[in-house]
Amino acid sequence: MVVKIGYGAIKKRQMTKDLFDLPGPESNTLVGNLIDFGQEPLGFLTKCEREYGEIVPLRLGLTPACLLSQPDYIEQVFKDRLLFIKSRGFRALRTLLGEGLFTSEGESWFRQRRLAQPVFHQKRIAGYGESMVANTEQMLNEWKDGETRDIQPDMMRLTLSIVMKSLFNFDVSQKEAKVVAHALDVAMDWFDSKRKQNFIFWEWFPRPENVRYKNAIAQMDKTIYDIIEQRRTSGEEPGDLLSMLMQARDEEDGTQMTDKQLRDEVATLMLAGHETTANTLLWTWMLLSQHPEVQNKLLEELQDVLGSRSPSVADISRLRYTNMVIKEAMRLYPPVALLGREAVQDCQIGDYEVPAGCLIMMSQWVMHRNPRYFEDPEEFKPERWADDLEKQLPRGVYFPFGDGPRICIGKGFALMEAVLLLATIAQKFQLTLVPDHPIVPQNSLTLRPEYGLKVVLHKR
Numbered sequence: 001m002v003v004k005i006g007y008g009a010i011k012k013r014q015m016t017k018d019l020f021d022l023p024g025p026e027s028n029t030l031v032g033n034l035i036d037f038g039q040e041p042l043g044f045l046t047k048c049e050r051e052y053g054e055i056v057p058l059r060l061g062l063t064p065a066c067l068l069s070q071p072d073y074i075e076q077v078f079k080d081r082l083l084f085i086k087s088r089g090f091r092a093l094r095t096l097l098g099e100g101l102f103t104s105e106g107e108s109w110f111r112q113r114r115l116a117q118p119v120f121h122q123k124r125i126a127g128y129g130e131s132m133v134a135n136t137e138q139m140l141n142e143w144k145d146g147e148t149r150d151i152q153p154d155m156m157r158l159t160l161s162i163v164m165k166s167l168f169n170f171d172v173s174q175k176e177a178k179v180v181a182h183a184l185d186v187a188m189d190w191f192d193s194k195r196k197q198n199f200i201f202w203e204w205f206p207r208p209e210n211v212r213y214k215n216a217i218a219q220m221d222k223t224i225y226d227i228i229e230q231r232r233t234s235g236e237e238p239g240d241l242l243s244m245l246m247q248a249r250d251e252e253d254g255t256q257m258t259d260k261q262l263r264d265e266v267a268t269l270m271l272a273g274h275e276t277t278a279n280t281l282l283w284t285w286m287l288l289s290q291h292p293e294v295q296n297k298l299l300e301e302l303q304d305v306l307g308s309r310s311p312s313v314a315d316i317s318r319l320r321y322t323n324m325v326i327k328e329a330m331r332l333y334p335p336v337a338l339l340g341r342e343a344v345q346d347c348q349i350g351d352y353e354v355p356a357g358c359l360i361m362m363s364q365w366v367m368h369r370n371p372r373y374f375e376d377p378e379e380f381k382p383e384r385w386a387d388d389l390e391k392q393l394p395r396g397v398y399f400p401f402g403d404g405p406r407i408c409i410g411k412g413f414a415l416m417e418a419v420l421l422l423a424t425i426a427q428k429f430q431l432t433l434v435p436d437h438p439i440v441p442q443n444s445l446t447l448r449p450e451y452g453l454k455v456v457l458h459k460r
């Protein structure tokens, strides 16, 4: 039989190269690169990029993998959500988040995204600004001049209560916020230990950490189901995300979301919507304390634009330097530092053949500190963003919120929140790092300071 192959196909065949013929780091016959990767993922990936370039073959256990650091390749993978689905590591979050926006795929993701999108419209989120500032000022009432404090739990509780109020119109008492924040914290620790073991221990096995994890989820679920129940019995329709999700009907069969589906979406937004913003602020405080000259410039701007009044959404565009501080903090310490996708079938990235099942890694940490795109990449210089650097960079270089159809739905919300919270706190307090307290970036799902962030508070 004669098989006709078109010119394009022949050309393509001649040009493609096997990804796994490329040079890469030495790997162990049994576990591949798992040990180096598991010990210090971001350091290991940075070394791979610096030594082997734009696409590096790896193997994690039995899983073929690669690291991409060529912006076009990264863009290609982000764009094609059907060919490149979320990686196994992210899918493991389904035990916590079920089939919410972050973890679902295909048609069910598309439907949920379409439903949720209007709530994140710029005009709409502007309405959340006031409660963001009010929540922050309430927290500051508890801070005392001269006090030494680990502000990690404060930032987590603050951003959690903001997301619950904004999206679900739910006023969390400090006690409830503490319960949920603690549950999510336990879940994140569990997830991290699972990641370190490459997801090979079974969650149903009654090991102490699994029991702690199950209990944490049960506690969180109770709070969420209480919120849903409260809404059903009150009959209120405040037009927030929860009521939109509760009212939505399937176009074909007219069914509404079950309580379980609602729970998954609420849990997703509570987790995705608070931990990342809290970490953004923690890293920003660390950097500001280490760079007094930046802090002074920030205060000058706050004084010029705001004087002694509280910030509002209308001020954000005038707080140019404050915006740049946040952008630069997210460059050096991206709250999400590593994203993974899995190829669902054999495919091509650039000229390279990639097998089905390959884990594709793209790291904000690696790209944001890449000397090819950033001058003095390790230095904290908010001024670098002054002339709209973000627009001049190729896509796939600076992506704290991901990119493509699955870009963070809360990007506008988070940027607004980070600027308002930073301004509100910096106006009233100076935060100075406690000298010997270790600050170690820990890359779990998000990049957080492993031992918290201890500071001394000075009232201004």
Ligand code: HEM
Pocket: 086, 090, 101, 102, 103, 113, 163, 268, 269, 272, 273, 274, 276, 277, 280, 334, 335, 336, 339, 340, 399, 400, 401, 402, 403, 405, 406, 407, 408, 409, 410, 411, 413, 414, 415
């Ligand atoms: C500084 C703060 C934030 C950062 C750095 C951040 C980062 C990210 C990133 C990188 C992704 C893409 C993940 C991937 O492609 O695999 C993502 C997705 C997502 N984020 Fe955020 N995020 C932040 C704040 C928020 C907020 C405030 C919310 C909600 C209120 C939110 C909700 C979500 C959701 C629901 C997704 C999944 C979107 C989808 O797949 O359709 N995030 N975020």
